[in-house]
Amino acid sequence: MKKIILSVLLLLLAGTAVVAAYGYYLVDDKSAQSTSDKLSASDRISKGEYLVKAGNCMGCHTARGEAAFAGGRSLQTDFGNFRTPNITPDVKTGIGSWTAEDFWQALHNGKSKDGSLLYPSFPYTNYTQVSRDDADAMYAYLMSLPKVEKANQAHELSFPYNKRALLVFWRAAYFRPASYQADNSKSLEWNRGAYLVNGLGHCSACHGGRNGLGANAGVNDLSGGALTSWYAPALTNSKEVSLAKWPAEELIALLQSGVNQHTAVSGPMAEVVAGSTQYLSNADIKSMATYLQAIPTVQAAEKDMLDKAMAGPELSAERMEAVMKQGAALYKTHCMDCHGEKGVGVANIYPALQANPAVLSHALSNPVRMVLSGGFPPVTKNNPRPYGMPPFAHALNDAEVALVLSYVRNAWGNKAGVLTSSEVNRYRSAAIE
Ligand code: HEC
Ligand code: HEC
Ligand code: HEC
Structure with missing residues (x-):
């Protein structure tokens, strides 16, 4: 309704603006072929903005003090130093020439526009769970951002990890694209929580164990994971953190505000709360808590x-x-x-x-x-x-x-x-x- 009023106003004020807006909707219709939701372009962009926060994309794709989403942050791992790429819509240095399908291939399938395989330091092993509608909304949002011209820097990886083509073997062993499969024996709330925690929230990327080749035990493994200089505790073990035993309000408060009655988040977890979970709706945070607290606690021996x-x-x-x-x-x-x-x-x-x-x-x-x-x-x-x-x-x-x-x-x-x-x-x- 608001949009209609706005369009009428625009029509009265400036014909050219209307032509531009019309052109914009046409373009959007084309890329919407894959999208089944019936959102207006601006609603899709807002939805995408929210989901991009749920995935904390900005956290990794922004270098300190530099333009948002323009990449260049360095991520230290056991395999070397990754430099995140520019994902603003700049055609030359970002993803401005990508279609919604190209974007989906990256998020769902871990493949870049030119078909090359992506390193799992980009947590597509979790993001593969994201639905096509949600991916399209995220694409629409990213495409609405200011273009920033900033060339990508090469990763500094040690041999043989610097050989991108070898990822074909890694993928054969450890990765299958897999959309989220709802569990109908569980509530809608539980399912929404599982979708967010295991998919966009990529909690297991830090809180899960990894083998020598950096592969997670599974998108839902929260048995504790060592980062280069921090430890992300198990969230399901009596010896570390056992979320099943927390009062729900304490978990909700921690994810929304970074502190609660007993504890405070720090280091990489402070970034997760600052860049992602604090922005999620009460309903979504509650769903995540419902899912996380339903995971049975592993009782550690005395x-x-x-x-x-x-x-x-x-x-x-x-x-x-x-x-x-x-x-x-x-x-x-x-x-x-x-x-x-x-x-x-x-x-x-x-x-x-x-x-x-x-x-x-x-x-x-x-x-x-x-x-x-x-x-x-x-x-x-x-x-x-x-x-x-x-x-x-x-x-x-x-x-x-x-x-x-x-x-x-x-x-x-x-x-x-x-x-x-x-x-x-x-x-x-x-x-x-
Ligand atoms: C933990 C850090 C991290 C997070 C979080 C992250 N990315 Fe990335 N992303 C990377 C890295 C590192 C690469 C480069 C991978 C490579 O070179 O193979 C990458 C690559 C990409 C690419 C491919 C770009 C290209 O030029 O090939 C896209 C698209 C992308 N990310 C989008 C996203 C979106 C959307 C999100 C949020 C849902 C996101 N990323 C969250 C680290 C991250
Ligand atoms: C980038 C890595 C990373 C990601 C992603 C991540 N965490 Fe954490 N998390 C950590 C680290 C490191 C700690 C330990 C430091 C601390 O206690 O704050 C931690 C601690 C926690 C704690 C215990 C806090 C305390 O003080 O007892 C909870 C609960 C938690 N994370 C939940 C989550 C949930 C839920 C997600 C997904 C939405 C998530 N984390 C995603 C790294 C991460
Ligand atoms: C000025 C107040 C202040 C003083 C003094 C102080 N702390 Fe802290 N401490 C904090 C705050 C605030 C945090 C939460 C920081 C964060 O989340 O990054 C914290 C966090 C911690 C944590 C991590 C707890 C958690 O849940 O992750 C430990 C351990 C700790 N302090 C131990 C100590 C010890 C030992 C000393 C003395 C050598 C000390 N602190 C002195 C304010 C203080």
Whole structure:
């Protein structure tokens, strides 16, 4: 209705504008051949904008401080450094000459316009689940963006990963294009959640395990994954994060605002919340929570919960007492003002350290990096001015960081392995950079 009124106004005001608008709709009709939804061009663009956020496309395709979607961000992996391409509609350097079909081939099938195979550092192994209608809406949105002329940079990959043609073998072993298949025994809400979590949300790209060739165990595998310098915890394991046991509101709050009563997201997860989940509708976030919380928790054995093997030596009672005493003193001086005497933090401001899976995790990278480098939860509309944590790399030496974290991991009912200085040192050079 609004559009009709607008068209009439335009007609009255300037004939040429109407001709242009008409031409625009004609072009859209042509590319809409594959699209079965009955949206107007502008509604399709808004829908696409929303879906592009759900996929966090901008996060990877934007270099810090540069034009959105124009690429150039470097992604470090075990195989080398990827440089994301320009996906603005510039014809020469972006995807301006691509049709909706070309775009679909990239998202659904991992193939570029010229037919060359794409590396799975572009998470098309998840995006393949996206429907054709949704892909077409995303295409319409990207095509509506300003053209930015910025040439793509070559990836810096080690041999043999720099041989793109070899991806043919990788794909034969690990990839089949597969649209989302609804499970009719489950609710609509569950299905919408599964579609978003496993598809555009690509949660498994970080939270899933990968084999030596970088292949995920599956789009729905959330059993924990090591990134180059962070660990994305299992979301379905009693030893790490077990979302099935969270109150739904806590998960919803975390995805919408980056903080909740007990915890705060950091590092790569802060980017996910900042660039993607904070923009999703309440209904979609609720659906994602419904799906995630219906995944049964894997109950870890008691002995695995203690993580002794991962975290250094078993100490005599006497030595442990000394560690706790020294650690407590450091905690009091450097941490207590924010995280509290009993480690319970301040709801929505300072995360609790008591019973916090991020603190108890067998993967020490995250808490060690947090203490060395500090961090901020993301800026979100619900939490526009997040409180941060200062870096301690210069204030505390390796032994002190090990002591204070060993204390935190064993105070207030917490129970996990102690850390050694060498464990801290592994992350120090990265922290100082
Ligand atoms: C985790 C980072 C990451 C995310 C998230 C991501 N991409 Fe990419 N994308 C890449 C990388 C890296 C490449 C280059 C792959 C290659 O060279 O084979 C790429 C390639 C592409 C290409 C092919 C471009 C060309 O010139 O061949 C398109 C199209 C694309 N991405 C669109 C998207 C869209 C749409 C989204 C959101 C739904 C998205 N990407 C999200 C990393 C990402
Ligand atoms: C780019 C990698 C990446 C992606 C994609 C990603 N995560 Fe994470 N996530 C992480 C990392 C790293 C952590 C650990 C740091 C932290 O606790 O914030 C984490 C932590 C979490 C936590 C625990 C937070 C806490 O403080 O206990 C939850 C819950 C979570 N992610 C859910 C999701 C969901 C749901 C998705 C998909 C919509 C997702 N993640 C996608 C990297 C990622
Ligand atoms: C000025 C307040 C402040 C001080 C002092 C402080 N922290 Fe933090 N801490 C925070 C905030 C805020 C976060 C959340 C940061 C984020 O999300 O990136 C945090 C996060 C953490 C986390 C990660 C928790 C999680 O859920 O991922 C750990 C571990 C941690 N702090 C330990 C410590 C230790 C140990 C000290 C003392 C050496 C300390 N903090 C001092 C404010 C503080």
